[in-house]
Amino acid sequence: MIPHRHPPEDLLLSYAAGGLPEPVALLVATHLALCPPCRAQSDDFVTLGGVILEGIAGDPVSPQCLERTLARLDAEDESPADPPSPPVSPPASLPQPLARYLPGPPPSLPWRRIGDRIAEIRLLRRCPGFTTRLVRVKEGTRIVRHSHDGLELTLVLAGGYSCASEPFRAGDFAVADETVTHRPVVDTDEPCLCLVVDTGPIRLVGPGRLLNPLLRLAYALF
């Protein structure tokens, strides 16, 4: 099934150009695995990268540069070949770009439970300014109404949720900024699994703001 909600075109272009920070690039790449039309578009943008490289005026290169490089070819051929890319994480239940960032398939992961309805795993902690989480929310859960100080990007991997009666299902890519106040409901009959990247803190709206900090964190998920 083809997803219905896609990353904006400028994000696909930035991804192909290598201009996205790793957490956002991971989100886009995982969407590409699930979305053939966006994959075709992204391929075009990579092709365009080649066209642009071909079209730029070259920078002068020092005269010995070619010789020095040629001299390194022998060593290059003697050095061990590139390690083969790691095998597909078995048994793959998540698409490849994401699976490579996880120590195993979802059931075996070190989930951090928050209450009895939500569990999460933090990824890519080394990337400053971005909070990247794999989040699992039990079916039927209603998230407290909230908005965001930054941008929040969500990719649904399994199950789904609805926001203001708009459904988001596997493969769908959602963008929420500070103008969006929402109260998502997991309305599928299986848990909702999402990859979520935040660039700023979450603001709770209404009674939720009185929650304790741990629960705040729990609700800072969508």
Place this chain on the structure above:
Amino acid sequence: MAADPSSGAGTDPSWSDLLAAVAEKRDRDAFSRLFLHFGPRVKSYLRRQGMGNAEAEELMQEVMLTVWRRAGQFDSAKASASTWIFTIARNRRVDALRRERVPQIDPNDPLLVPQSGPSADERIDAAERSRRLAAAMTELPADQADLVRRSYFEDKSHSAIAAELRLPLGTVKSRLRLAVRRLRALIGGKP
């Protein structure tokens, strides 16, 4: 849209042949020709991201050594030579400047959702796609083409990207989006 032959300079199939010669015969002469053509361009690409002369030249050599090492993985049906070398340069650049990887799909991933039926993109070969894109870039209004081109050269800090991601519509992003849609329409993709 008929391809404009004058704009197809970037997709000379001989670069693919040279890569094949490197892969199959470890042909140093072919490698030298690839180096003389792509080396200065890769260096220029790296310098435009703010790298110094020596650093850019060193990394360019690394890129060309990777071309030598991986020439066997090049598939001319899937990408033109310049596109393939671009992705190597791009990945090395992201690694060097940000110590990050570019997460990518795995074409052999069983979970990859397949294309249903051949897409418009699959019916034309890689070289033809490059030609169409090169032609489309010349048909874009100059400011839009410039905006697109610049997005391939800018390496911004995380905080700059985060700040930009937060910008509302009506700014650079929406102008870029417009340019991209126009480009897609010009190459016959869906707008």
